[in-house]
Amino acid sequence: MSALEQTSPAEAGRSSGKRPPLPIDRRSLNVPNILTLSRFVLSLVLFVLIDYDGWWRLSAALFIVAASTDFLDGYYARKYGQVTVLGRVLDPFVDKIIICGSFIFLLRYPQSGVTTWMVFVIIGREMFVTSLRAILERHGTDFSAKWSGKIKMILQCVAVPVSLFSLSPEFREDISPIISPAAFDTFRDAFLWATVLFTLYSGVEYTVRGFRLLNQSIREKQIDEQIRPS
Template sequence: MNLPNKITMLRVIMIPFFAFFMLTDVVGNSKYIAVAIFIIASLTDTLDGFIARKYNLVSNFGKFMDPLADKLLVSTALICFVSVPDNPMPVWGVIVIISREFIISGFRLVAANEGIVLAASWWGKIKTTVQMVMSVLLIVNFDGEVIDIIENIFIYAAIALTVISLVDYLIKNWKVLDDGKM
């Protein structure tokens, strides 16, 4: 397993630790530990991609696992937000975002079954970045009118980009479902 793939797997390993600190307060203000873990995990996404491209270590495993690790991280955060009191993330938004991830994962599985690896698009990368920034804001969840407005802007931008990236992905890869050929 090459270095970028190890970094991707590190991100996956960090997810349960993030969820633990997000949902408990074992050390008092555990949300700050949760946000630190989330930020580090999010940064590994940039790092593994940079290393993979710079040193020509792009692999089919990385193309498949990297976006899956992002989906797991963001989905975990979204599910945690639903259980946190006073968190502004609407449940319907969580459903939209997670549903998109299942649809895209299904497409990738069908493609993989035909030996085709579907890499993430730029819309998907922008969506993931906005979702991660939104998540950081919602984990910390500072009080204040301006902060509330910023959080809501990121929430609705993340939801909109989720839908846009889904439509883009479906249009570009629809032929995968049509007998599995591109």
């Protein structure tokens, strides 16, 4: 058997110095996963507010609160050893729901600065990387998030409330003594472009790394089959 096949998740966690994730049982209903589930509920409320039209500042504030739980649940899980299999599946799923959903709903409002091609890039990247991660994990290969994916998430979590605030007449009036509405729109558009371009870069980087790991896994299995006695 190859090294990938010989090593269980628990053994891999011990050998790397990391505590292996807890299985799906009653312990899965812990603080980090409750925070993740609360983010999912908040995302549904957020989509209703965006679709309702007019609650822009409340929508932006709600998104910021929901996004902050993404950093809290990960920190809490690692600090107190509460990383679970359920959390490793649920957390990225909810992240994609709130990010992709927010951009889809913002697409309805041209004044938000969000365009069709931006949404296409964001959703396409998430779907492709998720599919690639599923294939790699099926081969027993770790494909955890790297720095580019984390920066991508931070940029997206800033871009959404910036777009929401730009839709609020009250907000635009409040900031007018500091920055003109036109200048704020320019900043918003530039930030959206930077966010989408970095999302694309992150997708390319993950793709290159993913295919390299996949080829390595396939080669190991081929070598294992060649040396296995018939």
